Structures are given as C-alpha cells and as structure tokens.
Amino acid sequence: MDGLEKVDEITDDEVEALGGSGSELSDDSSSGDSIESDPSDGSHSDHSTDVRHTNFVEPYEGDDKSALYARDGSYRRVHTVHASKGSSVGKADQVKVFDVANHEVKNGIYKVDKIEVSSTQGQASYISGDDSSDEDAPILPRDGNSKKHSKRRGDPVGGSELQVNMSEYSRGITKNKVREKAMRGDGDRVASSTNNYEKHIRDNPSTENTYEHRVKDDGGNADYESDGEEGLHFSESEWNCYNLPAAKGSNVYLAPTRFPAERRKTITLLDAAEMVLREAGSEGLHLKDIQSRCAKRGLIDASKKKSLDALIYRETQRGSQRFTKIDGQPGWFALAKDEDKIEMLKRKAARADKVRLERHRKKASSERKLRYMKKTVRMMLFTNTAMHEEREILLSSIKALSRNKRQLVHKLKQKGEPIPSFIHESSSSEDIEKGDLLHVSSRPQNENQQAPASFLVPHAFMAPRHHSVPQPAMRKRRSPETSTKYAEVLVDTQGLPTVPVKAGPVTVINFGTVEWEREGFHSERYIWPIGFTSERMGNSYLTEERVLYTCKILDGGEGPLFEIRAADDPESPIVATSPTSSIVTLLIKIKTARTGNANVKIAASGPAFFGLSQPYVMKAFLLLPNAEKLKQYNPDYLDEVRSERKANKDTSTGVVSASAPPRKRRSRASNAPSKTHAAIDNHHIQAHAHAHISMRSATSDLAGRGASSNTRVKLSTDSGPKLEAYSKTVTSRAHNAPAEPLKLTLMQRMLQRPTSNKKPSGFS
C-alpha cells in the first residue's frame, strides 16, 4: 500500500479533452491519495468496482492501447492487470475506462480489444459484504453475450468487522486465522500459538481495515471466493496477470477460467511457489503459507505440500535465481530481486565453469585411460597370437627333433655304442604328438637326476646371477631404434655387410662366404657361410673367469664344421658337425669342470650360440654373394603359414582345410650334415620364428629392389611398421574370429602337417 503511487493521473480537463464524460467521475480529491475510504460514508456501493475478466486468452503486455481504470475520480496505473483481446470490464458505475486507442473514457461495461486494468490497490474502499450491491453488479458478457454471474458467497467472515491489513496478510496470516479472529470477535488479535504468524500478529496488532479476497471463476460464471477454501488456478503467466490483491469488502474480482487439472501438471512445485511469492511481493511469505496458498489455489496437490519445503530450501541453498531467504526470518522466502538474480547468475556461471572444467578434465583423463587400455589390449592380442604361433611352430619342431633323436639313439644302439647319459629316452613321440611339452621339458625325471643346465639358455655358460629372486618372464620391450632385430644391415661400399658388428650377444667378425653349390651348407632355416666368425663372452671351463669364445664355420667337405675356440685354451678347439653339438660339448666341459659331474643334461641352441639365429645376421646373410642361389633356404616360412591359415579361414570356420597346399618337401641332399641334437632347442626355434618375421621383410625388399651383390643395397629393416601392420591384422582377426576355433585350426593344421616338411636335414 505504501508502495502505491500515482503513476499516471489524468485531469478532468484531459479527460474532457479526450472526449470522456468527466462529469461522471467523482472528483473527490480526498479519496485520491487516501489509503482507504470510509466504507460508512455511503459511497461504497457507488464506488465499488467489479472488474471481471472472462474469456481469458493471453496476457496483454503492451500499453499503447491500454485503458486507464479509474475510480473515485482518480486515474491510476497501479497494479496492472493485463487483459487480453475479448476481455470485458464490468461494474462501472464509477469506473472509468480510458481507451487510449480511441481516446475516450468509457464507463460501464465494456468489451474492448485490449485493455490494461489498473486498480487502486490499497484504496480500501470496497465493501464486500454488501450483496445487494452485487446484485446490481453488471453482468459481464462472455463472448459478447450478457450473462448474469452466479451469486457470490458473500462476506468472507462476517462482514466488515473483519479487519486484517494487507501487510499482515502478505506476511502469512492465513484466512483461517482471520476467520478465527473474526469469529472470536476480538477484532485484531489471534490467539497465541507457537506459530510464527500469530507471533507476528501479537507483535503487530492489526489496525487497518483491509482484507484480501481471492476470486475464482467457474468457466465464465464468475463466482466469488471469499474464504480461501477454494482458489484460483493459474498458470504462471496467468497469475502474473492477476496480481491484483483486493481490499476488504472488495467486490472486484477476476475470473479466469479455472486452472485445468491437466495444466496443473505442467507446472512444478517451484513454479507454484514462484506464483504465490510474486503475489506476495518483496516481503515474501512463510513457507507454510506458500504451501497453503499453492494448495488452496490448486496449483499443486495438497498431498505434495510437504515436498515444497525441501525444494525451496534446496533451491535457495544452491543459489536459486528465483527465490531468496529473508534474513532474520526463518522459513520466510521471497522472490529474488534483480540484483540477487544477477549475483546468483554469476555464482551459477562460476559453478558451471568449474563443473565444466572438472568434467572436461575427467573426460580427458578417461580418454587417455581408454587409449592406453586399447593400446594394451592390442599389444596383448598381438603378443598372444604371436606366442600361439610360436607355440605351434615349437610343437612341430619338437616332434621333428624327437624323431631325429630316436633315430640317432637307434643308430647308436645298432653300432653298440653307449648312449650318452644326458640323452633320456623318456619323451615318446606320443607325448609330443599330444603336444605335451612337460615330457620333453628339462625337468629331472627323479630327484637323483640333475636338472639340465638350461632349456632355453645355457646357464652353465652364462655368468652366475647374484640375485635369487626369479625375474619375470616378460622382458622389457626393446625399441626398434635400438634393437638389432629391427636394425638395418650396415653395408660397405660394395654392398656387403660391414664387420665387426654386434648382433645380440655375439659380435660378428666375418660373415663368411655363401656356398650355394653344395647343399649341405644351408637348410630351409639356416645358412652356414664358410668362414663365418663370431665372438662372445662366456664362462671358462678352465678357470672361474669369463673368457672370450670364438665361433667359426669351417669347410668340412660335404657340410660345414662348427668350431668353438676358447681364448684361454686356443689349442683345443671344439669342432663338431653341427653348432648344437659344439655348444653341448662345450657346456659339458664347463659343467664337468665346475661340478665334477659329467652326468648332466645339457640343453642349448647351437645357432643361437654362434649368432646364426640373430635376425640381423640372417638378414646380413642375404646380402652375401650367391645367397639368392640357395635353393632350400626359405625365409618366407611364416608367410606361408599365414597364407595357409587365411586360406583355411576363408573356406571353413575352425576346421582344417583338407585342401591345404602341401608343403615343400626338402630333399635329403639339402639337409644339413648329421648332427647331434642333445636336447630340445627352444631358443633355436623361437629365434627361428622371430627370424622369419624379420627375414620376410628383408627378403621381400631385397627382391623388390633388384638388389645384387654389386649394388649398394639398403635392406628394408622397417620391421616396426610391418610388425605393427601385422599386429593390426592379428588384432583384427582376433576381433572378428572366435579365439578358440582359430587355435584349433592352427593346432590341428600344425599337427597334421607332414613331419617330413619340418624335419631338419641330415637325420635320416
């Protein structure tokens, strides 16, 4: 009320000038600024207004064509009530409507296109208890048809004695309390309770003779709701249009269509709270009254009233843009002011930025983890597949070596020679056929038997390890840049591999000369160039020191001879017809010298010891003159394996193709010279598998560039990308095909492969 101000005032002259009937206006200047008029002055019936809106459509936002709603001779724009096209304004004995658009002041019942109704809120001149005045109230037409509205229910609580000012009401005095107050007849006090409202009433006894009505609409039959038992149901926009608190005795009421239940569902509890708080103004409302008003007006279901408190508290706690808590008044809320909203927006934006940054950080972290995991999985898949292939190759080789061993043992028996103790005959071919590697492992047959020196690596030859903690099987991956496995072969001006060069544990002093005319100097897997010389360090069989060993391939006539010469015993070289025989002999000497027991099992790889299985060496061999003339040497072994697998996969799923291309059968003449394989040479086989992967690229590149011995050839050792591509292929295969059928296919194929294909030479 105090906030009311004359926004616009039109003088009678102005009205007259505009063509209005200014004489009809009461120019009682005393009523112009008075807060309330005296209802007993007899003018209430004349001055009472009844503005009824029907056929509400949309709120009217403009003001150019609006009209002033005047009463008591004063033209005001106070709390605007937006009406829309088709709205009607009625009860106009003292109501003057100034239609700006038509520049005229209208009186009485109007039906206008657009009208802005201004009330004189707080003028308190309304008399609500006078039914008779309402009987004479104009009947507001709906859609242009005059229709008498239903009789209103009358005085809310017994007439004008009820006196509660607007301020009190807006602070939460419920109508029930008002009613209680009125029924007691004490006029201005409500019995005490723990309720804050009543405390407020005690502290602020009512003196003003005002009261607020709520009105409702019955679908055009505007009915009067005085006691708040029922209420209006507004949408937010609708509610904005009816921000017209009326004073005691008012028969001004608005009558929108009742808020439909289906539309009620579209507003949230917070929307409803916002509506009632907007009505309450800056003073806000107590939470209980917010709930009560929302429920009574049908904005929310009564059963959900309890939900509202949590929502509003949460809203304000989170920095709501809509609500704000009133300091010093627990449970009181008001709509946020513009400055509050700005502050809230700033805080919310800051929070949003923080959240966004955090989310971005988490997302980036997750993506990094995902990439790492994908990379790891790819590597695991590749490693798994590669190991599986190696295992198959190993199985096949084991079978062949086992057969060779049996043949050798058979020969020894035929000649009546004793069988060396390190050769045990327990590993049957059946075990190997089953793929049972345990039977061919280096584990002792019983506790009295001594474990072999090594299965993969000749430990007897290697320096003793000072740590007792077993090392993990996985070795640190060497980068392609530093690994000799993937390193390019260094060549001289004549295109020959340069020496000396370090290849793994060995240092190659001389790559020797390829002998291509005598087939005994190469096999399907290895080349034995005459004069090949390498050096490596190892334990001495004479002293406890480590000593340099020189390995050399000699011309033995039909085949090569493999010589190992210790630096501390150069006069007693070890010479054998196979590299494995040489290293086994050496290891026996070392073991015997150190343990005094010659009855040991030795397992070692001769080619590995000589460095013949080193990928770098094998690639370098291809650069030697006449290397391309070797008939049996097949560096593309793995390519063929993969081609076969691919062919089988295309024609069947997990079943070995019967039409697998037969593998090349090696002639006996091409086999290596007879040699004694004392044990299973796993390292040999692994190196073989690795070598083929690398050799494939080397030979293919060599052939593609037409390299010759006289041309400076830069061998493609781009095995890294090739392996990566291979990895992708394997990974893709692993993704697209079930793992188990693939294994079965490979395993079955390997087991069904003719053993002669894999049989090393010279063991017939």
Place this chain on the structure above:
DNA sequence: ATCTACAGTGGGAGTTCGCT
C-alpha cells in the same frame, strides 16, 4: 526447521549401425 539420500524422468551428447 533444515538438510540429505534416493529414485524417477527427460533431455543432451555420443556411439553404433544400416542405408545410400
């Protein structure tokens, strides 16, 4: 009176898959 935990819901963003 105030706050919290929990579940339901809807929308936005990203991904997958089929079609052209």
Place this chain on the structure above:
DNA sequence: AGCGAACTCCCACTGTAGAT
C-alpha cells in the same frame, strides 16, 4: 564417406521420504 535413426550413457531436475 555421408547421413540419419536407434540406442546408450550421463546429468540435471524433480519429487519423496526420512533423518537430524
């Protein structure tokens, strides 16, 4: 390759119940 539909996942919002 491009496009769009279908789907999934995540998140904010909302409502409810209960704890403090």
